[in-house]
Amino acid sequence: MKELNWGILGLGSIASSFAATFAAEDAKIYAAGSRTIEKASEFAEKHGIEKAYGSYDELLSDPNVDVVYIATPHSHHADLILKSLKNGKHVLCEKAMVMNNQQLEAAMKVAKEKELVLAEAMTIYHMPLYQELKKVMADGSLGKLKMIQVSFGSLKETDPTNRFFNKEIAGGALLDIGTYALSFARFFLSSQPNEILTTMNFYETGVDEQAGVLLKNADDEIATVSFTFRAKMPKQGIVAFENGYLTVTDFPRADEATLTHSDGTVDRIQAGDTLQAMNYEIAHVNEMIRSKEDHSSLDLTYDVTEIMDTLREKWGLHFDFE
Structure with missing residues (x-):
């Protein structure tokens, strides 16, 4: 080989x-x-x-x-x-x-x-935990998916040279941390949202500083997404079903989640290792190259990019070099 x-x-x-x-x-x-x-x-x-x-x-x-x-x-x-x-x-x-x-x-x-x-x-598409959570969902015991809540807040000190603040290199919250939150939501949603509501605040340099997003799809599943680069918020996702909810803390590279059942009992779900996040990506690509089988999650990347296109259009946020 x-x-x-x-x-x-x-x-x-x-x-x-x-x-x-x-x-x-x-x-x-x-x-x-x-x-x-x-x-x-x-x-x-x-x-x-x-x-x-x-x-x-x-x-x-x-x-x-x-x-x-x-x-x-x-x-x-x-x-x-x-x-x-x-x-x-x-x-x-x-x-x-x-x-x-x-x-x-x-x-x-x-x-x-x-x-x-x-x-x-x-990382969300490659961490073993997320495949394990999909298995938990697939057995049907949790019932229908109803709601998703996901947040990502990062406090960046004001620095015009930092990519977050620089419109010349497509700075702002959406394309850097918002994409994580939206990827989490889309990973669990049964289908692509067909209704999108949003509000956003600009930073003084012309980039998006913080935003709230409401997504709904044809399956009547709703996701609320919030992100900012000027305030700390937990990197946390909650996926709520009729019979319980999953909580994933520090979700971009998570190796552990909790399942809270309707009766209040809690199960821990563990898979993978946070420290190996990049190696899961590497292994995935190497395996696809060797097997010549495409399971790259590009369909999810496409859907998330489409959502981000819609958000920026609604915000009136455009970059000259696109």
């Missing part, structure tokens, strides 16, 4: 975490690419990576690279996804994967044509 060679595009803090935790029996990080050779070389030396490239195009031209992990700001994702696919590379891209569904459709088309794996590094 040939060892899969991974390349990393964009060498910030997320990429550092990825490289530091990378563990796969059938793969290794082979190359690191940045906009300067100095940064790429420093990163490669720190993480024991064989190749360092001073441009993304150089890395993508290396025939030994099989799959790339894209960790640049999300404003650059779509361009790099297309370049990677056109160079014959499988792709795992950080969230938010793209700016809009037009970009995602273009990427999905190329991936299908070239028979390449394209996946979003949305």
Whole structure:
């Protein structure tokens, strides 16, 4: 079995975490690419990576690279996804994967044509806990899904250079933390919402600071979603059924949930390991490449992107470079 060679595009803090935790029996990080050779070389030396490239195009031209992990700001994702696919590379891209569904459709088309794996590094779709929760739901004992509540609040100190505040690189709460909350909601909803209500406050730099979202689908399931980058809130999701509710705390990388039954009794559900969150993503992509079977959750990514497109349209929030 040939060892899969991974390349990393964009060498910030997320990429550092990825490289530091990378563990796969059938793969290794082979190359690191940045906009300067100095940064790429420093990163490669720190993480024991064989190749360092001073441009993304150089890395993508290396025939030994099989799959790339894209960790640049999300404003650059779509361009790099297309370049990677056109160079014959499988792709795992950080969230938010793209700016809009037009970009995602273009990427999905190329991936299908070239028979390449394209996946979003949305931890919710890869953590073992969520597959276990779906099994709990599937046995029918909880009854019909009724309501979902999910919140994500992060207090970011005012800093014009921080991506949250910068409209030039598609800053704001929605595309950074809101996508987690919406992905949680859509993961459990039986179908895509067809009714969306929302309100939002702008930050002074023109990005979305905080928002409330109400979703309803044709199955009469309702989700309330709230997120902000200027106040702490628990990263918590509650999924309520006729006969009990699931609570997932710190839901982006959760390995434990509770099931509270209607009679008040509580069960703990555990699966996976929070510290291995990125390795579940890596293993998932490696398995798809080897099996040539696509189970990348791109349908969920598509639905969440569609919801975010609708929200930004309702808010009148547009980015000039889309």
